[in-house]
Amino acid sequence: MAENPAIEKENTEGTIEKMMQMKPFRHFDSHGHAGLEKKGIDERDGCMDFWCGNSVVSRSMMGARAMLGDPNPFGVITKPEECPNLSAETFVQYMDQANIEGMCLQAINGVTAPYGPDKKVWKWYVPNEYVKSDFIDAFPGRFTAVGGVHARYGSDEAVNMVISAHECGFPGIKFHTATAGYPNDKEMYPAYEKCLELGMHVQFHTGCEELPGTRTKYQSPEHLDDVAMDFPDLKILQLHCGIFNNMEMGLWNVMKHDNMYTDIVIPVPLLMHFRQYFDMEHIRFLEFFMPDKVFYGTDFPMTMPFYKAMLDNVMNMPISMEFKHKLTGNNFRKFVGWESKEKE
Template sequence: MGSTFLVWCTRTTSASPWTIFSMARKCYTRSSRGSVPMVIDFHTHIRRNEGSPADFVAEMDRLGIDKAVVAALIPPTPELGDGSNEYTCEVVQRYPDRLIGFACVMPMERNAPDQLEYWVTQKGFKGLKLHPPIQNFAPNDPVTYPVIRKAIELDIPILYHTGPIYVRSARQTYGDPNLLDELALTFPEAKIVGAHCDPLGWLPAIAGKHPNLYMDTSVHFPDRCQLIPGLGEMILTRATSGISSLADKTLFGSDANPTYGLKRFEQNVEPLRNLQVSDEIKRKVLGLNAARLLKLEVTDEGGSDDY
């Protein structure tokens, strides 16, 4: 029956068999999950010659992850492989309904604002990824302010690495989330996201303090919350100044990447799904908050359309 249907589709449409199969698999995956709002992974990486983009998307399918933000790290390092905006763009164009490109630039360089504008306006990227410890800059260093102003002008979020880093040449000091506190005060119009939220660290307090500062859950949040029962629930229901709770400021992220493998998708999404919080909070954390920052419209069926 299935093969007959596939032959019929290829004869009556211009779509390739693989395109038809991918569409059918996506419909089946979503329908099998029921009426579940969109799940967006706000933090992943993909690199040339390391891993398969098809396997990457297949793992998203298996776990019911609708979209993922992908970004390179510039410059590449021996530990982190060969990443480039060009390859990110190539993969996003291959899976435009599943992957969302974030540009990565060296923010200290004079032409960084122009580079960012090119990737956003000409190639459709929807954000900026910066890694202060690896790129060797402090987030609150004024030399980086021109690229921040450009991100504000383009109305895109900036995802900053925070917390520990195990690359020998990286500077741990620049991963201090308190540096984002000063940045958010200097640029209240910027959409700032601190990656790798440690629920026992400073980032929840800083995100709760600033209307324009968010945090992603990649790696540390699920790890800590599984070690300490009730911690995740406490953080996500905590009242803060100016907003209802930190659930409005928290974004699901996995940091899935070729170095540590695709297992990070499951390691990061399942603990969030298992938290004893309301469905409304889960919807926000797993996708709605990210959709708002990325200017995506979530439909009733869990899909999305760009604004």
């Protein structure tokens, strides 16, 4: 006989008791992207490149175009007026359909290293102020965000970007390694110091990226080990868990460092296998080794065609209900100190 009544209960319950939710759980999407909305898209650097031209990223957006009513989603589009009619309201509609209370949006500030014969750079810019006004303030209780940071213009500018995110009320910053370079670049260290001072966390892209001018070498999760070693009190969220680059190292980072967390977002859903959402062994590994340190996110609107189905799949897996609730909501709520505006 088990001494602990909770253990005994778990051993005696049947499948229905273990699997069925007594009331619907409000989920949280830890990772979505503002900026691709039609309104003013040509004023935000790089955002049109998600929809326009014949590139890997524009092809992976064809599913979203179909969902948004484009009668010819496989056709190549080139102009802002041809971009699909995505808006902040679309985000809320999809969240409502999937029973998602809130989403953490990524404001982005990225400038690539020079590339190609003419040494051009590619910029991706989704301003903090835009995300705050058009999402967070427009839909109270539904969004939070992290502010874009890089050190291409020096350490002082990077610190200013942290301060800007703080002034917008964001709980953290996002360093998009694919454009911005190595996360353990010493030029970024004053920005991390600033985050510690202001009580903010840092999100780092890891894995792979199909955007123009992005280099894979910057995106290895191995570089985050340095940051976690040098800043043991800095809360670090490793985005994408190093998928297609070095996922094993991504998992190890979370097990090694108390201050390291990860999400299970797949960056290019139409082109990649779905290991992080559909592989039972993988999800069991997460449940066993890091049940409190992993977050469910989606890269919306890229995952628009499967937005609810992906979550339904996770909720139907034979893993504990406790872990499902942690993974799809409560871990991230705790991580950012989210206070729900909804009544119980």
